[in-house]
Amino acid sequence: MAGISWQYVFKFIITGDAAVGKSSLLIRLTDQRFIANPDPTLGVEFGSKLITIPEESKVVKLQCWDTAGTESFRSITRSYYRGAAGCLLVYDVTSRKSFLNTRTWLADVRQHADPHLTCILVGNKVDLCQDESETQAEFNAEPISSVPPRSEFSNSKSKRQVSIEEAELFAKEEGLLFVESSAKSGLNVERAFEQAARDILEKIHRGAFDDDQSPGVKLSKPATGNNLVLDTARSRSVCCNT
Numbered sequence: 001m002a003g004i005s006w007q008y009v010f011k012f013i014i015t016g017d018a019a020v021g022k023s024s025l026l027i028r029l030t031d032q033r034f035i036a037n038p039d040p041t042l043g044v045e046f047g048s049k050l051i052t053i054p055e056e057s058k059v060v061k062l063q064c065w066d067t068a069g070t071e072s073f074r075s076i077t078r079s080y081y082r083g084a085a086g087c088l089l090v091y092d093v094t095s096r097k098s099f100l101n102t103r104t105w106l107a108d109v110r111q112h113a114d115p116h117l118t119c120i121l122v123g124n125k126v127d128l129c130q131d132e133s134e135t136q137a138e139f140n141a142e143p144i145s146s147v148p149p150r151s152e153f154s155n156s157k158s159k160r161q162v163s164i165e166e167a168e169l170f171a172k173e174e175g176l177l178f179v180e181s182s183a184k185s186g187l188n189v190e191r192a193f194e195q196a197a198r199d200i201l202e203k204i205h206r207g208a209f210d211d212d213q214s215p216g217v218k219l220s221k222p223a224t225g226n227n228l229v230l231d232t233a234r235s236r237s238v239c240c241n242t
């Protein structure tokens, strides 16, 4: 996919509790693969991807900062929120605690990102909820202070702990977009990023974002060289780890 040019660059951040699948979503987006046992993110990782919004005939370059969910990295990851135009706020549909914690992540993001930030709430690991006949009455809310080991998230019993209705309601109250996804199967991964990008484009059309004032949104200048052309439609790299 050589020689693709883009019209916009959007800065995205991916945030949420540890082990909810943030890095897995980014790897799925950029590399179309799934890693069963990825290393936890230490600090921040970076990935980029070109996406096309057909109805707008626009190609958008998403610059995505995938942040560590571990508390000890908070001060580092927070510095990457600055000016972000888009945010994937991720929880694990089998971990109620990770859903409850999205409130805290959201407040933090809103403090530092662009005031016009588009945020999409992403309920990941929906592949673990094959048996949707499980009753919501079986919810077993964990205390927010207890942090289960990482393996417990990925091997957790295949039970949904957050209903679609509850997540939708929260998203509506907070003005967020919402989707459920699976980094494992690929379900709705690209769609989540696309939906957010589409919303940002709409805000641009309404004049919400200002090219000079909004660092998270850049309009590519008329062709001046290589900075407008990407040799490959996707790339991903680890950086800024501490």
Ligand SMILES: Nc1nc2c(ncn2[C@@H]2O[C@H](COP(=O)(O)OP(=O)(O)OP(=O)(O)O)[C@@H](O)[C@H]2O)c(=O)[nH]1
Pocket (backbone or CB within 6 Å): 016, 017, 018, 019, 020, 021, 022, 023, 024, 025, 035, 036, 037, 038, 039, 040, 041, 042, 067, 068, 069, 070, 124, 125, 126, 127, 128, 153, 154, 181, 182, 183, 184, 185
């Ligand atoms: N079944 C299933 N497992 C997933 C999915 N996404 C991620 N996982 C698993 O969940 C675990 C944590 O995934 P990561 O992508 O490293 O999570 P993270 O949110 O980046 O974690 P931190 O970097 O520590 O903040 C790994 O074992 C993944 O393989 C999914 O959609 N379905």
Ligand SMILES: [Mg+2]
Pocket (backbone or CB within 6 Å): 022, 023, 024, 039, 040, 041, 066, 067, 068, 069
């Ligand atoms: Mg990670």
